[in-house]
Every structure is written in C-alpha cells, then in structure tokens.
Amino acid sequence: MIISRLMQRRVRRSAFILLLLTAPTALAMAAAGTAQQQVLDQYAQQAKTADAGFNGFSADRGKAFFLAQSAAGHGDTPSCSTCHTTDPRQMGHTRAGKEINPMALSRTPDRFGDINKTEKWFARNCDTVLGRACTPREKGDFITYMVGL
Amino acid sequence: MTYRHSIATGAAILGAAIATLILILSASPARPATTDAEATTTKECGACHMAYLPQFLPARSWQALMKGLDNHFGENASLDAATRKTILDYLVSHAADAPGQDKRFLMGLPDAATPLRISETPYWIRRHSEIPDSIFSHPKVKSKANCGACHQNAAQGGFEDE
Numbered sequence: 001m002i003i004s005r006l007m008q009r010r011v012r013r014s015a016f017i018l019l020l021l022t023a024p025t026a027l028a029m030a031a032a033g034t035a036q037q038q039v040l041d042q043y044a045q046q047a048k049t050a051d052a053g054f055n056g057f058s059a060d061r062g063k064a065f066f067l068a069q070s071a072a073g074h075g076d077t078p079s080c081s082t083c084h085t086t087d088p089r090q091m092g093h094t095r096a097g098k099e100i101n102p103m104a105l106s107r108t109p110d111r112f113g114d115i116n117k118t119e120k121w122f123a124r125n126c127d128t129v130l131g132r133a134c135t136p137r138e139k140g141d142f143i144t145y146m147v148g149l
Numbered sequence: 150m151t152y153r154h155s156i157a158t159g160a161a162i163l164g165a166a167i168a169t170l171i172l173i174l175s176a177s178p179a180r181p182a183t184t185d186a187e188a189t190t191t192k193e194c195g196a197c198h199m200a201y202l203p204q205f206l207p208a209r210s211w212q213a214l215m216k217g218l219d220n221h222f223g224e225n226a227s228l229d230a231a232t233r234k235t236i237l238d239y240l241v242s243h244a245a246d247a248p249g250q251d252k253r254f255l256m257g258l259p260d261a262a263t264p265l266r267i268s269e270t271p272y273w274i275r276r277h278s279e280i281p282d283s284i285f286s287h288p289k290v291k292s293k294a295n296c297g298a299c300h301q302n303a304a305q306g307g308f309e310d311e
Binding site: 128 | 198199220226295297
C-alpha cells in the first residue's frame with residue numbers, strides 16, 4: 001500500500017518534470033509545425049554560416065521587412081504587401097487578379113512546409129520586389145512572422 | 150453441345166482479346182504524357198493567373214514568353230529547366246498554329262508579329278471592341294489578364310459571349 005503510493009508520487013513527479021522540459025518545445029512545434037521548423041532550421045544554419053553573430057530570427061524584423069517599400073525591384077510590386085495586403089491573414093491578389101491564399105500559417109497551414117516551394121517563391125519574389133536575392137536571415141524572419149500570426 | 154460450348158468459349162476468348170486490346174490502346178504512353186504536361190502547365194501558370202489556353206497565341210509567342218520568365222510582365226516567374234521545357238513543349242504543340250488546333254487567334258495576325266499579350270492579338274481586340282476600359286480597370290477585374298472575371302468558365306475553355 002505504502003509502496004504503491006510512493007510509486008504513484010514518483011510517477012506523478014517525473015511526469016511533471018517531463019512536462020516542464022518539453023512544454024516550450026511542444027509549444028514552438030505547435031506554432032510552427034514540424035515541417036516549418038525544419039525549413040527554419042535550414043535557414044538558421046545558413047544564417048549562422050553567413051554571419052557568426054547571428055542570434056536567432058525575429059518576427060518584428062519579419063513584419064518590417066514584409067511592409068517595407070522598395071524602389072530597387074521591377075517597379076509594379078514595390079512591397080510584399082502589394083499583392084499580399086498589409087495583413088497576411090487576409091487573402092491577397094496577384095496583378096492578374098488571381099486570389100492568393102493568406103501567408104499567415106494560421107490561415108494556410110501548409111505554408112513554408114516545403115523547402116523547394118519556399119525557395120522557389122523567395123527566389124522569384126525577392127527579385128521582383130527587391131531586385132536581389134533575400135538573405136537567409138530575411139527569409140527566416142519572414143517565416144517567423146508568418147508562423148506566429 | 151460440345152460444338153456450342155466451343156463457340157461460346159471462342160467468343161469469350163475473342164471478347165477478352167478485344168477488351169485487352171482496347172485497354173492497351175487507351176493506355177498508350179502518349180496520352181498520360183500529354184495529360185501530365187497539361188497538368189504541369191495549369192498548375193505552374195495558374196499559380197499567378199488563369200492558365201491561358203495554348204491556342205490563344207502562336208508557337209513563336211510562347212517561345213518568346215518562356216524565354217523571358219525572369220521578367221514576365223514585371224515579375225520574376227522563373228522555373229527550373231525541366232519544368233520550363235515540359236510547359237514550353239505543351240504550349241508549342243497546342244498553339245494556334247500547331248496542326249489540328251483552333252486557329253481563331255491567328256485571324257488578322259501578321260506572320261511577322263509575335264504578340265506577348267493575348268490582349269494584343271487582332272482577334273482578341275475585335276472580340277472585346279465593345280468593352281470600355283473602365284471595365285478592365287474595375288477593382289474586381291483589375292486587368293485584361295483576368296478572363297475569369299467576366300467569362301465564368303474561362304479556366305475550362307468556355308468563352309461564350311457573356
């Protein structure tokens with residue numbers, strides 16, 4: 001009787017410790033999803049290689065990047081928000097009038113889960129809007145912003 | 150009895166042979182290849198705008214368009230080399246001047262002209278001559294590129310007068 005009560009307490013305590021240990025990771029996973037986290041991990045690795053002082057992505061920087069206006073691109077689309085609107089939770093529109101599903105992960109859960117698709121669109125749109133390739137940090141900031149929305 | 154039985158067996162074998170032949174012919178490799186290329190074209194082109202029918206432009210126009218995807222009407226629409234070739238081959242083989250295709254979009258088009266916009270072809274211009282510019286610039290239409298704003302079955306190839 002006493003033994004079993006002791007066992008129960010021990011099990012409860014270890015379950016609590018396990019929960020404490022895994023909760024932050026589990027929360028981050030729930031927000032980003034495993035596939036998105038893998039994409040972010042790749043960009044983090046690249047960002048570290050490019051800059052030894054890299055200390056993580058920032059949703060705030062991602063938001064500023066998303067809303068920024070650029071004069072160096074192709075001209076018709078000076079900002080990400082030209083097509084995606086200033087609220088990434090809303091539907092966007094291409095210049096040809098086609099609807100674009102929201103960029104926010106909460107609205108379009110499969111966004112940024114496929115590195116090839118993600119790279120394809122960054123390659124196209126960074127050139128169109130900015131007239132250059134985006135850096136790994138810019139890509140990671142952008143995704144971090146969209147994953148948290 | 151035996152005779153009738155053998156006729157029935159013979160008919161069954163013949164039937165099975167015909168059915169097999171039909172199956173083999175309908176699954177010939179040319180068909181799925183075309184379908185795959187069409188699906189790729191619809192998916193990739195349709196990511197930004199309606200996947201316009203290949204018959205809307207001559208082959209030379211599709212060749213010029215697919216050469217300049219890094220600046221496609223002001224946007225970078227680059228594709229990997231394999232996808233680009235699949236789509237180009239499909240567009241060229243189904244273009245307005247390809248054998249057996251609908252040739253309406255060649256009407257009035259000079260041989261020397263290589264229109265990059267469907268809305269620059271004489272046939273398109275004639276068919277839309279009564280539509281005022283204010284319709285095309287309307288916020289719900291946005292652009293002459295947005296066929297589906299007025300033609301409800303445009304994506305399926307339906308362009309009756311509406």
